[in-house]
Amino acid sequence: xxxxxxxxxxxxxxxxxxxxxxxxxxxxxxxxxxxxxxxxxxxxxxxxxxxxxxxxxxxxxxxxxxxxxxxxxxxxxxxxxxxxxxxxxxxxxxxxxxxxxxxxxxxxxxxxxxxxxxxxxxxxxxxxxxxxxxxxxxxxxxxxxxxxxxxxxxxxxxxxxxxxxxxxxxxxxxxxxxxxxxxxxxxxxxxxxxxxxxxxxxxxxxxxxxxxxxxxxxxxxxxxxxxxxxxxxxxxxxxxxxxxxxxxxxxxxxxxxxxxx
Numbered sequence: 612x613x614x615x616x617x618x619x620x621x622x623x624x625x626x627x628x629x630x631x632x633x634x635x636x637x638x639x640x641x642x643x644x645x646x647x648x649x650x651x652x653x654x655x656x657x658x659x660x661x662x663x664x665x666x667x668x669x670x671x672x673x674x675x676x677x678x679x680x681x682x683x684x685x686x687x688x689x690x691x692x693x694x695x696x697x698x699x700x701x702x703x704x705x706x707x708x709x710x711x712x713x714x715x716x717x718x719x720x721x722x723x724x725x726x727x728x729x730x731x732x733x734x735x736x737x738x739x740x741x742x743x744x745x746x747x748x749x750x751x752x753x754x755x756x757x758x759x760x761x762x763x764x765x766x767x768x769x770x771x772x773x774x775x776x777x778x779x780x781x782x783x784x785x786x787x788x789x790x791x792x793x794x795x796x797x798x799x800x801x802x803x804x805x806x807x808x809x810x811x812x813x814x815x816x817x818x819x820x821x822x823x824x825x826x827x828x829x830x831x832x833x834x835x836x837x838x839x840x841x842x843x844x845x846x847x848x849x850x851x852x853x854x855x856x857x858x859x860x861x862x863x864x865x866x867x868x869x870x871x872x
Contacts, residue, residue: 735784738866739773741765743855752852753802760806760845760853762863773865779844782837786870791832792845794853795860798824805848810835819848828860834868 743751745764752758761778773780782788796804804827805819815835820827835843845863847853855861 735786735867735870737770737772737783737788738864739765739768739770739780740862740864741768741773741775742859743853743861744857744859746857748854748856750797750852750854752847753850754847755849757807757846757849760847760863762845762861764859770867777844778863779842780865782839782841782843784867784870785838785872786836787834787868788837788843788865789832789834789868790843790863790865791830792818792863793828793830793861794818795826795828796820796852796854798822798827803848803851804829804853805851806853807846807848808833808843809846810837810843811841817848819851836871 741762742764743749743760743762751760759778761776763775763778765773765775768775770783772783780790790808792806792808794804794806799821800823803819803821805817805821806829807817808815808831816831816833818829818831820829837843843865853861
């Protein structure tokens with residue numbers, strides 16, 4: 612509702628009163644003067660009521676303005692937050708674009724290139740672990756000479772780089788590999804329990820123990836740099852033995868730590 616100007620209303624009403632008084636002039640009777648005074652009181656009451664109504668409307672309008680200002684400030688805060696998010700996204704996008712430029716611009720791979728990348732990824736997933744026997748209880752040795760030790764029961768063989776028929780691991784990619792082996796044997800006064808780790812034809816480390824009774828469980832391991840085609844395997848120590856059973860005491864494990872380009 613459009614608010615009336617209090618000054619204009621008062622002036623209009625007062626003018627009406629003055630006109631009425633002027634027209635009454637010299638012909639006004641006592642009863643007419645009394646009626647005029649009553650009309651003035653009525654007008655004043657109406658003016659007071661109108662002023663009260665306008666004060667209420669003014670307070671209501673002020674409340675609406677304050678509410679609008681509050682919503683406006685909230686909207687401004689939301690806009691600032693959205694601007695901050697957009698700025699962060701743009702910065703990340705620029706970082707990603709810079710990374711793409713650093714590797715030679717936009718990446719457009721053909722089907723053969725995708726297949727090559729998939730093959731390389733599979734080649735870099737290399738891990739194996741095997742025990743000497745799958746069941747039963749067996750003792751291997753002793754032999755006069757160092758003899759290859761074939762662990763025939765693989766637990767895992769990711770990449771198929773380990774051959775359980777020969778006990779030989781063949782490196783599929785150039786890189787750093789880690790190998791560990793644990794062995795088990797009976798204590799004996801003259802027969803040791805010992806196994807050596809070989810890279811190609813070169814001895815690297817040995818696990819060896821000997822005591823007159825009970826059992827022995829030596830172990831060892833090494834990280835090696837291997838070229839494609841290098842082989843790693845175990846050999847039984849000369850005149851030594853190892854034992855294994857369903858508890859899988861004697862094991863050989865290895866995996867690719869990281870490739871080397």
